[in-house]
Amino acid sequence: MKTRALVLLAGALFGVGLAISGMTDPTRVVGFLDLSGAWDPTLAFVMGGALLVFGSGYFLLRKRFSLPAASSGPISGKLVVGAMIFGAGWGLGGFCPGPALADLGRLSIEALVFVTTMAAGIIVAQRVFRADR
Amino acid sequence: MVPSFLYGFLGGCLIGLGSLLGLIATGKIPGISGVFGRLFRPKPGDSWWRVIFLLGLIAGAAAAFQFSEHAAIFRIPPGRSLLIFAVAGLLVGFGTRLGGGCTSGHGVxxxxxxxxxSLVATMIFMAAGFVTVAAFRILL
Incomplete structure (x- = not known):
């Protein structure tokens, strides 16, 4: 019960953070990825804030809560190709998985379409390319 | 008028806090593509926390959209039809699972x-994002 409440709180903090950060606005994300014209640096501040809190918290608390160690695998072809394909989709729609799911909270038809085909892409990667083993 | 980078930094801190709390509560790395994606490859006893986390995420965002004018901003980038969003979703779903993570799983x-x-993956998907937006702008 306590774990469930903590997980719900963790998700809610994440969702509020995404919305407040402006990353649930696809134009702001594309504005960061678009180096021509008026560049929007907001995304870098979002990453910076998230890394600051998560990174320092992780290193301060990892022993106390026996948190998992970083498990850096080899830089595989799957990692490289997967990251390239993800980046292409990210630039195309201005959505990565978190903001797209968060925008379901305002009943955005774009987010709904995106999340539906995202699920299809996930299933293809898992069933056909044996990802997520 | 609070500048948008401060909203970004504050929101980023909350994203980091939520990720940290999720890691502590579950012992699993709460990258969103993995939290969502592994619902389609379920293991016994491993789905409940994913559903709760994602419901919290959607509810938290929905509340923020109501209470913050800044969070309420939602603009479709130029030239992005629903078909573009459909293709983008397919690429993001496939790419994040093949590459083992997204902006939160690898990036944060x-x-x-x-x-x-994760550092290598983040540099690659960032670079691919910059190239794609530039290419889309030229083709538009």
Whole structure:
């Protein structure tokens, strides 16, 4: 019960953070990825804030809560190709998985379409390319 | 008038806090593509926390959209039809699972834990994002 409440709180903090950060606005994300014209640096501040809190918290608390160690695998072809394909989709729609799911909270038809085909892409990667083993 | 980068930094801190709390509560790295994606490859007893986390995420965002004018901003980037969003979703779903993570899994959690492969993945998907937006702008 306590774990469930903590997980719900963790998700809610994440969702509020995404919305407040402006990353649930696809134009702001594309504005960061678009180096021509008026560049929007907001995304870098979002990453910076998230890394600051998560990174320092992780290193301060990892022993106390026996948190998992970083498990850096080899830089595989799957990692490289997967990251390239993800980046292409990210630039195309201005959505990565978190903001797209968060925008379901305002009943955005774009987010709904995106999340539906995202699920299809996930299933293809898992069933056909044996990802997520 | 609070500048948008301060909203970004504050929101980023909350994203980091939510990720940290999720890691502590479950012992699993709460990257969103993995939290969502592994619902389609379920293991016994491993789905409940994913559903609760994602419901919290959607509810938290929905509340923020109501209470913050800044959070309420939602603009479709130029030239993005629903078909473009459909293709983008397919690529993001496939790419994040093949590459083992997204902006949160690799970009926040993996890099924050000091994983070298997450640093490499983040540099690659960032670069691919810049190239794609530039190409889309030219083709538009």
């Amino acid at each position: 959690c993996g890099m924050g834990m000091g994983a070298r492969d």
